[in-house]
Amino acid sequence: MKNVISSVVANDLCVGCGMCVAVCPSESLKVRLGEKGTYEPFMIQDHCDETGNCLKVCPFNPFPDEELKIEEDISVKIGIQDSSYNLSKAFGRYYSLYAGYASAFREEASSGGVATWLLRELLKNKIVDYVIATIGDNSDEERFFKYTIIEDIGELDLTTKTKYYPIEVSEVLKLTELKGGKYAIIGLPCTIKAIRLAQINNPKRWGCIKFTISIFCGGLKSSFFTEYLASKVNVKHGEITTPKYRVKDIKSSASDYSFSCIKKGEQKPRSIPMKEVGDMWGTGYFKPNACDFCEDLSGELADISLGDAWIPPFSKDGRGHSIIITRTVFSNNLIEKGIDIGELSCKQISSKQVFKSQEGNYNHRRIGLSYRLKWASEKAHIVPPKRTKRVFFENPLKSRIFGLRQKIQNESTQYWLEERNNGGMGFEKKIYGTKKKLLLYTRIEHLFRKKYWLRKLKIRS
Ligand SMILES: Cc1cc2nc3c(=O)[nH]c(=O)nc-3n(C[C@H](O)[C@H](O)[C@H](O)COP(=O)(O)OP(=O)(O)OC[C@H]3O[C@@H](n4cnc5c(N)ncnc54)[C@H](O)[C@@H]3O)c2cc1C
Ligand code: SF4
Ligand code: SF4
Incomplete structure (x- = not known):
């Protein structure tokens, strides 16, 4: 059974x-x-x-x-x-x-x-x-x-x-x-x-x-995300208490929030604006494969x-x-x-x-999923049934972006495990190459998208 x-x-x-x-x-x-x-x-x-x-x-x-x-x-x-x-x-x-x-x-x-x-x-x-x-x-x-x-x-x-x-x-x-x-x-x-x-x-x-x-x-x-954010305010894993992920700045925009935590033995929270940490969602840091x-x-x-x-x-x-x-x-x-x-x-x-x-989220879940389903079937990986269909023709740029996100997902976990006892010191250096490539391909893709829409607008007008 x-x-x-x-x-x-x-x-x-x-x-x-x-x-x-x-x-x-x-x-x-x-x-x-x-x-x-x-x-x-x-x-x-x-x-x-x-x-x-x-x-x-x-x-x-x-x-x-x-x-x-x-x-x-x-x-x-x-x-x-x-x-x-x-x-x-x-x-x-x-x-x-x-x-x-x-x-x-x-x-x-x-x-x-x-x-x-x-x-x-x-x-x-x-x-x-x-x-x-x-x-x-x-x-x-x-x-x-x-x-x-x-x-x-x-x-x-x-x-x-x-x-x-x-x-x-x-x-x-x-x-x-x-x-x-x-x-x-x-x-x-x-x-x-x-x-x-x-x-x-x-x-x-x-x-x-x-x-x-x-x-x-x-x-x-994963729990490594909290450890990673805490390392940005110089708090090591084992010293973290009361993490908060969505500390608002009511004078700013809704997406401008901070992470905070209290170091063991201290009273005052240490905090860092998430915009200083960088994109944690589009990149797939510390996300399970599921x-x-x-x-x-x-x-x-x-x-x-x-x-x-x-x-x-x-x-x-x-x-x-x-x-x-x-x-x-x-x-x-x-x-x-x-x-x-x-x-x-x-x-x-x-x-x-x-x-x-939720546009970015949706693109990753559905368009990205159509690529991941194709790759899973090519490697004979077992996955649950989905309503999204496998992509037929891969767009090389999109394929690269979704592939790099999967790579960052795996690398972030692996490198954090290797570096967490050093307060995450070598983590950024190790992940830098993949992160840089992802950023580059994403920028190119955005440029193509912009050009596409501009061309469409021109044709209409
Ligand atoms: C992992 C994660 C990813 C998210 N991604 C998105 C996203 O992509 N787009 C988006 O619009 N919103 C996302 N959210 C939801 C969003 O951040 C808010 O939690 C939601 O909008 C509720 O806001 P609120 O002000 O009504 O909640 P509040 O009044 O602040 O209450 C929060 C409620 O959420 C429950 N809750 C908080 N964290 C968890 C958790 N991890 N598991 C189960 N219950 C929990 C609490 O028990 C509480 O009842 C995400 C939340 C989580 C935990
Ligand atoms: S129900 Fe499935 S996803 Fe949830 S803990 Fe069990 S095996 Fe994991
Ligand atoms: S992306 Fe889906 S599987 Fe993952 S935590 Fe959110 S609801 Fe659960």
């Missing part, structure tokens, strides 16, 4: 969500932060019941049932939406689209604070008994964040802000069985997919999760999805705006009610605007 270790971990497809561990009936699986700085399940005892439950809930299962192959199929199976809903190729089925913020939570939030507002609404109106969200964790030197169960609205302040750090669900989900009650959970698209697959596989056990919120995702960052085979950037299976409004005029406001994709009538009613009572300031936006706000 296939399991996640032989089919997912062995094929370097694990993103470390932890769902397989949560559903393992024989408690044969555990999860740990592996040597690449992401969570990985491992087999602890040899009494696996061989039901393959772990694989059935895995968002990267390379061998899913026919009707569960892609997000669109799964959304039909769970019945949260039907074909009358709007359909975007970029971000799935939806009811309505907004950009806005929740004044009460915006200041302490990553973007518009809508996530924290929603979690509070769900608790306040007793739609659920508990919410499952992420908080800082000081109990372990190697783990800065974890999922927790929250019952008290006052504790929601502890959950705000984006954590670019691996966080897994197994520990917290196991507790839900003992506690009973109704739950809402917020997570990355792959985590929400894993939950939906678990609900399909065992509706009785996982029916307790009544509401799901997905945050948009441009790719997971993310390169994920095409759901917005959480298509959630009741509601939230992202950053990286488009003008919203992006000009350093206090932050959220993009909101309501995917059910119920979640849309929650947002509309928030607007009516003046707790949310929101504007309806178009699907084009949502796409535009």
Whole structure:
């Protein structure tokens, strides 16, 4: 019988969500932060019941049932939406689209604070008994964040802000069985997919999760990302506490945020603007391979999805705006009610605007994926089924760019492992060549794109 270790971990497809561990009936699986700085399940005892439950809930299962192959199929199976809903190729089925913020939570939030507002609404109106969200964790030197169960609205302040750090669900989900009650959970698209697959596989056990919120995702960052950022403020791994990734500058634009952390023994945070660190997203630094085979950037299976409004005029406001994709009538009613009572300031936006706000992410996920699928098939690498088709004719420039991103992904992990004990001293020198080439090819590609559009405009006028 296939399991996640032989089919997912062995094929370097694990993103470390932890769902397989949560559903393992024989408690044969555990999860740990592996040597690449992401969570990985491992087999602890040899009494696996061989039901393959772990694989059935895995968002990267390379061998899913026919009707569960892609997000669109799964959304039909769970019945949260039907074909009358709007359909975007970029971000799935939806009811309505907004950009806005929740004044009460915006200041302490990553973007518009809508996530924290929603979690509070769900608790306040007793739609659920508990919410499952992420908080800082000081109990372990190697783990800065974890999922927790929250019952008290006052504790929601502890959950705000984006954590670019691996966080897994197994520990917290196991507790839900003992506690009973109704739950809402917020997570990355792959985590929400894993939950939906678990609900399909065992509706009785996982029916307790009544509401799901997905945050948009441009790719997971391994724990090395935090170490790397901390090294920029002269804090070594082992000395890092309370990392924060999205410290806002309300006088600047939304994308102008800083990383901060406190060195052990000190009181004052040390911080560095992310624009001084350089592009960490387009380059794929410290990203697991699994993310390169994920095409759901917005959480298509959630009741509601939230992202950053990286488009003008919203992006000009350093206090932050959220993009909101309501995917059910119920979640849309929650947002509309928030607007009516003046707790949310929101504007309806178009699907084009949502796409535009995530354009780079989308290009990497879909166009890039078509190249990666071709290369994987040429090398006979096993990958999960995707709706994106393999590219037929490779554009040599694009091919080079996507190839270099994969190279940086691997090199960043390898070089950090080699250099982390020296405070990352030799890291930049080692990665310089690949980074420089990527920058060069990207610039050329942008120039071609500009020329193409200028030529099109000329023809029209
Ligand atoms: C790895 C990662 C990549 C992202 N990539 C993009 C992107 O490409 N484009 C984009 O628009 N937005 C992206 N986001 C989401 C964005 O940064 C905001 O988290 C989101 O818009 C919510 O903002 P808010 O102000 O409403 O949240 P807040 O009110 O600040 O609340 C944040 C909520 O998110 C939850 N949360 C934070 N980090 C995690 C995590 N790692 N795992 C699970 N839950 C978490 C917290 O529990 C909390 O409930 C990403 C987030 C992460 C963690
Ligand atoms: S992706 Fe999640 S469910 Fe799949 S093997 Fe990894 S931890 Fe388990
Ligand atoms: S890119 Fe996909 S697989 Fe990777 S963390 Fe984000 S949602 Fe999960």
